[in-house]
Amino acid sequence: MSGEATGLVHVLDDDADVRESLGSVLRAEGFAVRLHATPQGFLDAYDRASPSCLLLDIRLEQADGLAVQDHLRRRDVPVPVILMTGHGDVPMAVRGMKAGAVDFLAKPFSDVALLAALTTALERDAARCADATSMLALRQRHDSLTPREKEVAALVAAGLMNKQIGFELALEVSTVKIHRGQVMRKMAAESLADLVRMVERLALRPSGIGRHARPRRTDR
Numbered sequence: 694m695s696g697e698a699t700g701l702v703h704v705l706d707d708d709a710d711v712r713e714s715l716g717s718v719l720r721a722e723g724f725a726v727r728l729h730a731t732p733q734g735f736l737d738a739y740d741r742a743s744p745s746c747l748l749l750d751i752r753l754e755q756a757d758g759l760a761v762q763d764h765l766r767r768r769d770v771p772v773p774v775i776l777m778t779g780h781g782d783v784p785m786a787v788r789g790m791k792a793g794a795v796d797f798l799a800k801p802f803s804d805v806a807l808l809a810a811l812t813t814a815l816e817r818d819a820a821r822c823a824d825a826t827s828m829l830a831l832r833q834r835h836d837s838l839t840p841r842e843k844e845v846a847a848l849v850a851a852g853l854m855n856k857q858i859g860f861e862l863a864l865e866v867s868t869v870k871i872h873r874g875q876v877m878r879k880m881a882a883e884s885l886a887d888l889v890r891m892v893e894r895l896a897l898r899p900s901g902i903g904r905h906a907r908p909r910r911t912d913r
Contacts (some may be wrong), residue, residue: 700744700815705729707754732761744822746814751778751785762792773814834880845872850892
């Protein structure tokens with residue numbers, strides 16, 4: 694077994710022996726690990742900006758693991774959860790999987806099963822973190838636009854031609870072209886299709902498009 698997936702593995706189990714045993718195994722296999730005896734301990738240590746996953750015991754002494762999982766979901770804590778139990782409770786496993794758990798491991802579980810679950814969970818969270826970083830950069834580029842450039846960007850992405858945008862914003866076509874060029878540069882858009890994808894990803898929609906402005910591919 695080898696910790697090929699990058700990220701931090703949080704272990705939440707109120708049994709100290711189990712925690713330490715898992716911690717030793719995972720560290721020996723190259724994983725970064727944090728051990729927690731309580732849900733609050735995990736929450737205090739959790740960083741959503743870095744890839745991680747949570748190995749969660751389904752039967753904690755002072756908490757129900759599934760209730761903890763639900764609490765994390767309601768608090769919008771996006772950590773992928775892998776449930777563990779020594780009781781082989783299939784209905785609980787089904788509930789946990791339906792609630793979004795990555796996997797369900799019945800103790801004692803094999804290193805192979807553990808590695809597969811960890812790899813899936815860490816890869817999933819790494820993708821989430823990369824997407825969040827990309828979205829943050831996109832929002833920052835959009836924030837760098839002037840109010841007028843934001844209007845032009847939304848109208849360009851809506852399919853309006855320069856002349857139509859000028860009509861909507863009471864601008865000369867030459868001025869629209871200047872704003873449009875600035876939008877493409879500041880947004881680092883390589884093409885119109887690229888800009889459209891960015892605007893759609895930001896869920897931006899132009900407001901108040903006049904009834905006379907209709908996209909016409911011949912109107913430039």
